[in-house]
Amino acid sequence: MDSLTDDLWALVLAKLPIRIFTCFKVVCKQWKSVMESPFFRKHFVSMHENSSSSSSWLLMSTDGRDAIMDYYHQCDIWGLKRPLSSFIKSALNDKNPNQKYLDVKVVAYSDLGLILIYAISKIKEKSSLYVANPVSHECVEIFLDPLLEKSQLCIPQWGIATRVDENDILLSFKVVVVNRGLSGAMLNCLIYSSETGMWSLDNTPFSKYFFTESSISLNGNLHWFAINKDSQDFLISMDLYTNSTSSDRWRVSHFPDLEKTIKFDRSCCRTPCHGFLMYINIVSTTKVDGSLEEKLCVWRLQSEGWQLISQISPGSILTGDFINYAPLTINPFDAKTAYFWSEKQESMLYINLHTGKSLTYNQFELTSNRRTMIPAHDPRAVISLKNTCVGLVPFVLPQWLYRIPNMVAVRRV
Structure with missing residues (x-):
């Protein structure tokens, strides 16, 4: 092992999760030097830059006590098991x-x-x-x-x-x-x-x-x-x-839709892997024939203002006078999946912001405290039943x- 060069050690150690990096630094001076090098960091990040399914993120209520939506997937990048x-x-x-x-x-x-x-x-x-x-x-x-x-x-x-x-x-x-x-x-x-x-x-x-x-x-x-x-x-x-x-x-x-009729209270979503703040809402626009058309619009905040990056038909489930769903967030890693939640129906709606395709899930397993539930289709997510659409912090x-x-x-x- 003493014969391995720093670049080889970097290739080996980069396959391990972030959480134990701190411990590695006290093994020996060589490991500490390797793990603090720009080469090691760049190599590790490049290995995992497309590993969105292995990353961890959540929405927290503004009182800082309850997670509303917690995606963890055992988080391979960080080595989280809970x-x-x-x-x-x-x-x-x-x-x-x-x-x-x-x-x-x-x-x-x-x-x-x-x-x-x-x-x-x-x-x-x-x-x-x-x-x-x-x-x-x-x-x-x-x-x-x-x-x-x-x-x-x-x-x-x-x-x-x-x-x-x-x-x-x-x-x-x-x-x-x-x-x-x-x-x-x-x-x-x-x-x-x-x-x-x-x-x-x-x-x-x-x-x-x-x-x-x-x-x-x-x-x-x-x-x-x-x-x-x-x-x-x-x-x-x-x-x-x-x-x-x-x-x-x-x-x-x-906001870019101040003069338009909107469906939801305004809120923004942060996508740190892309470095942008995003805003989503359903906006009513007037067609050539004078009729109204509803579009699910997504904007991205730029230095010069809001830029419209997506405009799709939201489908019948989010249109009409009575809407049970409210937006939760946009996937912070791929920035293409929007999540909506219906507290009344206890169901989750996923919408692809590029294609407009949507999926609805209402099969959940209640946890022991009966305040949170886990979607049967996706064991990575944990969703709270309390204050689900009020004061969310990403x-x-x-x-x-x-x-x-x-x-x-x-x-x-």
Whole structure:
């Protein structure tokens, strides 16, 4: 074995799952050097770039406690033998078995596999904030600014954004908390940087907008749904790593169907393997003869605005006056399969966004707690029966292990 060169070791080790890479690094200096090399990372990613069926992703409710839809498939890339949601729930408790928490919840997810945990301990109800990788169990604590103490927070909206270099190494992260008043309007925005270990107050030009959902993290940006005083929907984006001034890092995007009749409440889907934010809805358009036609439309957010990338007939199951289905998400890896859920009928609808073909599944096996069920056709998915279409947050495991960078003024757990 000592005669094997670094490139041969890279070819061998790349066949093993990500979760045990951390252990491999302490075997010997050669293995550590191999696994930290750009060649090893590029080779591993190229081996698994088309392995969407072996990847893990889920939708979480915004309270951070329940997985709505959990695809794990034993996750060959990461080596998971149980659903991803179970790792998220134990990310903090496994590190602090002696710590008693009054409340622990995940408040934000990054596109590189990190989660943001807000915890209140039973000791004097002290608040704590953690950034963690739920699978590797790497976890760091961030000190809280006095403005972020429990008594100072009204209705906070959290977010976490990350920055990588040309070698795809995670350099830093930034935590954002938008503090809203009881009316929903923004009170202030605080940003924590792992590079400085400090919080800073940011001035936003959208203080009178109402933030309605949790943030979506993608490519160093955070995105929120917002409503203005005229009850119009917008997407507000924040570029955390721009070199521009504070006001220039904020951007508002008008939805492309604001003037049209739509079927569903607006929501966006993140496809991190493609690096895009996507929006889907059924839109009524007027034909040449004056009659109305309904199309299932998919847009992709570009720097210049929304780009229509798909427009298909949704079929009779999603048209008409009474629709029992609501969109859940778009497959984050292939970006071509849309998932719809009917709580009334307890059935799942899959639609191919390229061909328009659809499949409906209503055969499920209830789990022991009778709150979740597993589709009989697809044992990879676990679907919750609770709040299935309210406040969903996407979380996708990346195809590489991004280590939390060294930080200033933080305490590793």
